[in-house]
Amino acid sequence: MSTAETIKQQILDRYASRTTKSCVLDQQAKTSLPGGDTRWATYHLPYPVYMLRGKGCTLTDVDGNRYLDFQNNYTSLVHGHAHPAITAAIQEQAAKSVVYGAPAEGQFQLADLIASRLPGVDQLRYTNSGTEATMMAIRAARAFTGRQVILKMDGGYHGSHDMVEVNITPDLSGERMPIAKVEADGVPDSVLQSTAVARFNDLESVEEILKAKSGQIAAIIIEPVMNTAGMVAADESFLRGLRELANRYDVLLIFDEVVTMRLHENGYQGKVNVLPDLTALGKLIGGGLPIGAFGGRKDIMSLYDPARPNGFHHSGTFNGNPLTMAAGIASVNALTPQAIAHINALGGKLREGMEEAFAEAGIHGRTTGVGSLAYVHWTADEVTSAADVIRWKQKAAELPRLLHMELLNNGIFSANRGMFNLSTPMSENEIDSALEAFRAALFTLKPYTAEKAPHLMM
Ligand SMILES: Cc1ncc(COP(=O)(O)O)c(C=O)c1O
CATH class of the missing domain: 3.40.640.10 (Type I PLP-dependent aspartate aminotransferase-like (Major domain))
Incomplete structure (x- = not known):
């Protein structure tokens, strides 16, 4: 196995060992739901995490893992869970x-x-x-x-x-x-x-x-x-x-x-x-x-x-x-003007911190988004259209998927396509935690990037 394949396997193994109950539920779900899910955006291989409860900006899955929720049901939970x-x-x-x-x-x-x-x-x-x-x-x-x-x-x-x-x-x-x-x-x-x-x-x-x-x-x-x-x-x-x-x-x-x-x-x-x-x-x-x-x-x-x-x-x-x-x-x-200003400022901090983390890891990466919305792009180039996104994805091997999985392993729940959004219960502490997890994931993925997407190395 190449270094990249080993890293990929380690990420998937970590995911599997943390989410055994989700795996069982996914098998059960496949009987009556085609593929085991009912929503395209939430499904991902090998199986999605099954959640049990949410409070504020945290989620707990059926295996007892806790996550900071940066997906927020695709932006609908602007105040997080159980406000x-x-x-x-x-x-x-x-x-x-x-x-x-x-x-x-x-x-x-x-x-x-x-x-x-x-x-x-x-x-x-x-x-x-x-x-x-x-x-x-x-x-x-x-x-x-x-x-x-x-x-x-x-x-x-x-x-x-x-x-x-x-x-x-x-x-x-x-x-x-x-x-x-x-x-x-x-x-x-x-x-x-x-x-x-x-x-x-x-x-x-x-x-x-x-x-x-x-x-x-x-x-x-x-x-x-x-x-x-x-x-x-x-x-x-x-x-x-x-x-x-x-x-x-x-x-x-x-x-x-x-x-x-x-x-x-x-x-x-x-x-x-x-x-x-x-x-x-x-x-x-x-x-x-x-x-x-x-x-x-x-x-x-x-x-x-x-x-x-x-x-x-x-x-x-x-x-x-x-x-x-x-x-x-x-x-x-x-959702007062103050609450909006709060999450928008946190979004700016998140995007900036992610770009710094890419630079620290020596990998070309960018973020887009406005205010409390963010998206991670594995490219050195400016992203100004949907076509730009597909073009970099075609050259990025499995990096978006593995980043998503490794963030889950590190307790960060984001959208598998690379989208993050903030909720009003969040503070700078949650952004710092997310950035720490993000940085760690990038360093884990650095040798994978060097092998599978060398054009992304600085
Ligand atoms: C911009 C935009 N319009 C419409 C929709 C569709 O909304 P719904 O999923 O509630 O049907 C979405 C869903 O993500 C969206 O992002």
């Missing part, structure tokens, strides 16, 4: 009933709170996931404009409905304009007639499509910081340029703030002062319970007024259920 105010709100509401089949005050109380924060949201409606939120925002844009085509960014992720299952994996053809393709078997090719793809941070590519499909485009949809694609932020000038193009070509602008709302008390739209026509939300606004919402200009959202003749049908058995509303109100209320 006292959120837990109390859920308990209080659960004792009254979890859902009524009728409206309750919590619906407009949470909507008021969100509208008071996001300048682009006059009114909103709830869904049960961010996926449904972008789906309904897109439908609203189509209905309002009477046009069919949606323009999304290469590498952009807006959930798993067909219309946006296009170029989540970015185009690597090298062509000036990205080649659009459906992401997965089962997504009909016909979506390519109604979804166009432009390059992120490239206004010319957006304008070229707006010109070519003049009169057909209903909306441009964008994550201001591409989350799944590698925490790549849009340039502010790009977002401002999109607003101008949307005005000039008379199309709507949709911000997908499912993840980025956490970055500023007025959302990313408030941070950069660019007003979208529609906004998709999710994750943190449910306080950890399932949620999505879409909102925007009153003239657009009024399409959904059920009293309107030919009113727009939008149903959902659990839309705006009082349990999620109670948790969401507590979550948004606790």
Whole structure:
């Protein structure tokens, strides 16, 4: 066995010896769940850790291992686990009933709170996931404009409905304009007639499509910081340029703030002062319970007024259920400007410390992200697009996977793709612990890197 293979085996052996009960549960799960899981993002080989409980920023797995949680259910747990105010709100509401089949005050109380924060949201409606939120925002844009085509960014992720299952994996053809393709078997090719793809941070590519499909485009949809694609932020000038193009070509602008709302008390739209026509939300606004919402200009959202003749049908058995509303109100209320500033500052410290650790280990590595969001990249080069991320991944052997596993061995729970995000119960102590674990993992992986990805050695 080469040195690299030995290191890999040692990491996997350490993981296996710490997680024997998770391994047994994974085997049991494989009977009734294909592959043993029900969520693509949380599964990884040889098997994921099964968790037992969480408190604040820590998690405990079924084998009794403790982790600092830097994954936070993919940013939805902005206050970590079992936050006292959120837990109390859920308990209080659960004792009254979890859902009524009728409206309750919590619906407009949470909507008021969100509208008071996001300048682009006059009114909103709830869904049960961010996926449904972008789906309904897109439908609203189509209905309002009477046009069919949606323009999304290469590498952009807006959930798993067909219309946006296009170029989540970015185009690597090298062509000036990205080649659009459906992401997965089962997504009909016909979506390519109604979804166009432009390059992120490239206004010319957006304008070229707006010109070519003049009169057909209903909306441009964008994550201001591409989350799944590698925490790549849009340039502010790009977002401002999109607003101008949307005005000039008379199309709507949709911000997908499912993840980025956490970055500023007025959302990313408030941070950069660019007003979208529609906004998709999710994750943190449910306080950890399932949620999505879409909102925007009153003239657009009024399409959904059920009293309107030919009113727009939008149903959902659990839309705006009082349990999620109670948790969401507590979550948004606790996300004060001070709390946001706190986690954003910690995020800066984390990203800086990780880059220092790469330099200490003599390995080329970078981080991207904004505020409380971070992503680790195994490359010497600047990362400004989703395609950049795929390109370095193709040359990085198993480094992202082994880093993730070794961080688990060292008590740090992060997203297996290399994403980290912070929660309000964290302090500098947790960042220091994470950085210590990160540094140790890099030194463990240094000989592996030298053998399998020598271009990364300084
Ligand atoms: C930017 C963005 N939009 C939409 C979604 C979909 O949200 P959900 O997983 O709640 O369907 C996600 C999920 O990660 C996301 O990151």
